[in-house]
Amino acid sequence: MNFEFPALPYAYDALEPHIDKMTMEIHHTKHHRAYYDKFIAAIKGTDLENKGLDEIFAGVSKASVAVRNNGGGFYNHNLFWEVLSPGGGGAPSGKLADAINSSFGSLDDFKARFNDAAANRFGSGWAWLIVKADKSLAVTSTPNQDNPLMDVNDVHGRPILGLDVWEHAYYLKYQNRRPDYIGAFWNLINWEKVAENYEKAL
């Protein structure tokens, strides 16, 4: 596989005032970039070099911890940038909206579940909306740079929406107020992209 480091799909200041420019810049050019570089270095010359991320994650328990941490950090941030948008927010529509209603009761119930997952993830990690093998939706969270595609987690599925709750994602602007950051996230969600991810996962 030829893994590429993706450009940010919008300007560093595009998500202001919810996520500040400096946070975006450091997060993308330093944190995300370092995960990418270390992931490439970790798979170089190994049999993982020719595999896709899905396959690598499905067997990550047998790979080195560098592959797990950096491969996760690479993939997770790829998804994160995509599901955010300066013109985001609002509500999902169509099939995704129906699926959220049938899985969680309502959009508000889903939001409450997702907020809890993000707020209660102790330490560093992510909250996710995933499509499980039976095509149903679920909310889950993972520590550090793990994700629900990895065979190290109890809850498996394909992430279609993710929120980074490492302190580096919000500390410059929100410091200890993680719930405020989580609240601001809802103003940025690119629901069209999430719906597209959902279609692909089905």
Next chain:
Amino acid sequence: MKKISILMPLIAAGMLTVAPAVAQKAESNKAKTVKTAVKGTPVPSVGTASQVKELPAEMSFWMTPAAKLTFPALPYSYNALSDVIDSLTVAIHYDRHHRAYYTNFIKAIEGTEMEVLSIYEIFNKMSEFPVSVRNNGGGFYNHVVYWQNLTPGGGVKPSGLLAEEITKAFGSYDAFITRFADAAKTRFGSGWAWLAVDFKTGELFITSTANQDNPLMNTEERRGFPILGIDVWEHAYYLKYQNKRADYIESFGKIINWKDVEARYQYFLQARKNFLN
């Protein structure tokens, strides 16, 4: 050393409440002392102010029933460490993060059997208690050590017995610093790196723990008494250093309060048998 020996009987008294089960087995009359102590009799006087300084509140800390532990004052001003840690970071870290761990810890043990246990007794049975106690109890204790481990104008090398033990365990002071820094740099995600004294062998060792865990907890593979800890949660350094955790770790040596680290080491040598699991 002289001061330590003066304090020994008091330390011995403190030791009893650290591990009442052990004490009760030993002597029934002493076990009675334990019972009243854990119910919250006033903490015994521990000597003059200068003597207390030698053993930074350690004895009373380990003697106090968890529910009666108080949130300690920061031993310096917010800007005192600003060469290495900026004042906004210290203010938020102490007054928001640390305080929240303390408040949530007290809340988590309220009305439970844990109220009358010492914090070590809780850590020693950590796996049996709710995760909120582990996270917040760890967060409370770890930061107590952290603030006392630091001082403006620190960084003077350790001396005496501790210096000898560091050389014995790691080869040299510089080798220790390198190993300690490596443990701090390679802890992925949130957590701590520690210099600790092995419960069983009494040897110094370096370890790192995830999130707010620490080597006192029975969830750790190698257990020991922490004498120096560095917080590598991003909240400890992000406002000043951002992604450059290594710079924070390398500057950290300048503010280590080796007097405090030595006092903790001495305390453990005296109280060691109470920390066996």
